[in-house]
Amino acid sequence: MTFVSRRTLLKSAAVLGAYGTGLAVMPRLSQALTATDPIEIEALTGDVPLDGKQATRGVMRYGLAGQPSTDPSPPILRAKRGETFKAQLINRLDEPTTIHWHGIRLPNDQDGVPFVTQPYVYTGDRFDYAFSPPDAGTFWYHPHCNTLTQMGRGLAGVLVVEDDRDPVFDGEVVLNLRDFRLGSDSQFIEQFKPRDAAKTGTFGTLRTANWQPEPRYDVPTGGLVRLRIVATDVTRIYNLRLNGAEAQIIAIDGHPVPERRALDMAVVSPGQRLDLAVRIADSEGAEMVLEDIRPSTPKVVARFRAVGSSLKRNLGDLGPLAVNAGVEADLSNATEIPLLLSATAENSARDSICGSIGYSFWAINKVPYPGDTPDPTAPIADLKLGQTYLLNVENVTPHAHPIHLHGMNFKAISSNKREVQPLVSDTYLVLPDEKVQLALVADNLGDWVFHCHIIEHQKTGMTGYFKVT
Template sequence: MTLFTRRTMLKSAAVVGAYGAGLAVMPRLNQARAAPEPIEINAFTDAVMLDGKQQTRGVMRYAFSGQASGDPQPPVLRARRGEPFAARLLNRLDEPTTLHWHGIRLPNSQDGVPFVTQPYVYPGDTYDYAFAPPDAGTFWYHPHCNTLTQMGQGLAGVLVVEDARDPTFDGEVVLNLRDFRLGGDGQFIEQFKPRDAAKTGTFGTLRTANWQREPRYDVPAGGLVRLRILAADVTRLYNLRLSGAQAEIIAFDGHPVPQRMALDMAVVAPGQRLDLAVRVADAEGMEMVLEDIRPSTPKVVARLRAVGSSLKRSLGDLGPLAENAGVEADLSSATEIPLLLSATAENAARDSICGSIGYSFWAINKIPYPGDTPDPTAPIAELKLGKTYLLNLENVTPHAHPIHLHGMNFKAIASNKRAVQPLVSDTYLVLPDEKVQLALVADNPGDWVFHCHVIEHQKTGMTGYFRVS
């Protein structure tokens, strides 16, 4: 499903390598837990120190109402599996926005996609979201309106869904990874270049974790720490390794992995999440470094520093995560759906307050999505509730595409490029020239968007939706 790499998997991971909000024991970031009354989430524009030199104007932020701290780091929402969750979006931006709850299986009306599941939330307006998350794990929330600009300038937060049956860790660090496109004066420059949007996407100039450069978090020496990682960038694929500590992959895209494995290197694409169990170094002051491995020069993502006397824990002490619902596909009766991922230059994108960036470079089944408009294309396919489907994705482009499905999960069955792992997921990284089969049970009625999470690809045509009824 993702490119988890032991030594035997480095060959396939190297293909992707060629492409190119922290909650710790101390300090604690902004966070809120779902309560009977909605958590009010403000979306607004602010001046924020991102590069460590000067404040960047026009940063788009989320913050909880009544939040006393001026901390600009993206807030972490917390909810409990199966319990009512309520959030009220207050739009204090100068443009419409929405909230999409990425990876959550929720009622269609709560999915946050304008013209598909809800209207715009205009400046000064509010919109209430309510659902009971059925799965525990690491998820996230972001706008689905003018997405390249709003996400590119900072709107993205982690949603942690807890389960009391999960094992107890000695600490937790949440890392929200993303680039910002800033000029030499520390101010925003154009979010994309058309020639790059037609290829891998336009990379940022400043790499951050929790909107900071190479942040450091203190963690208990010799303890077991849960490291939750979100790739919230609009373009970048991360090739992650951790030095100075033992670590095991325990969950991916919010769901426990079938078998834990020692972290060698893992590829995490835009929209995906990776959970690690880290056994912290014993000696106080020792640093562990999370790096993004590039083809030439590794880049530091974040650092962990051991503090206190060693707790002398072992990864073997850690019990299993609570299981989420799987994908119980009946392959004997599955209907196959062809999904061709390709480039196109046939149609110009339609103008929209909330969608188009003016170009059409990509398509699904040779049809580029017209943008977030009141008149979308027909669904890719109409699915019958409860029936099993095989999504036959074929990527005929020389670029990787992290394909995300709203509202439901799938499981990889086969690939012509690599041995697939039977992971339950909502976002699959389709490699160049890869043909992959994803098993899907259409268990959630509604119109569910299906798109590449390289946002320039999404906004220039590689988008569609399934109708489940």
């Protein structure tokens, strides 16, 4: 990746101004965040056993300063809707990094994108993030710097935003799904192959949930469990099926679904999240299995074992989730924006928003970022605060693209390939040859990145941003 010099960044920092004065943030697992929790997030490099054979060198991970843990997977961070969330990133990597809070509607200068919203956080430096999450649900956090390597080597964690009005479950399991690319000696191999980057992307060799192959979790017999699933992988699209238990989809990408439905098979692509209400089997010792059935041979993602006497709960007992803000689009006055997702002839390396991996394969509106235009880093479109826009996204490639928008939400309106629910979301999986309309209200000032979340596609051209003024 091409890095800009510290001198240049110091100049840009002077232009960008201050980026918050908060100190620290968030406890693990069941603890709730308050505005005074002094917790710091460290970006670290170390040796971690991933495949059960021997330690993998050079794993990048997040940890909580002053809170040693035997669990090497990234901490599950928890915040309260509407309450001040403060995080201080301490960079202990040998290269610059940042944190992007995926799916959170926040001030632009807290979004964690170098050269767009903030300067690099260099080795040994700190950076303060502070915002109040306006929506409850399942979100996540990851770097937006040397993204393919840093995310590929482990920097991706789950952020849960809680609301006291949500129904009470008998248990909760959070699954951070991702691959690692390891060789037979348990060490990292090349993160991508150019021929694969020009297609679906390069898949990992070791599948994990919470950095473990096929982990097993104990859950209360006959109880209602909230299963929060986050696809933090840089490439893999999951087709998930749960065997041995009843389950309903209750939220997608952090937002409650308009109508709950039984889980048959759910597609979860990089960047997306899926919340399930699972009714655990009544027999103690019964095993439930979450599988990925894509592309053909099912692979076990995680196992669940019923423990204790049956609680004899029923999915009908479960009340509604707290409502998040919707997308109140004025379609009668909407401005249409064409967004063509296309391949491009291989070109020389171009710097994307997060640097270059040496190739240009993908484009938005036939222009890889940055493109051959009078202003190669100009926004895709200039949006006016408060106005409604229809993003007319057309995928003319033979591959799917999970398109993610920073800082704002959209709502699917129509598709030529399938019936769409009016889901509020920040990430939409655009199928091959699909034309989809996404309604967007430009309700957040700033420069907001729009890109494919298959990271090889992002870094080889399928990237841009909207400017809201």
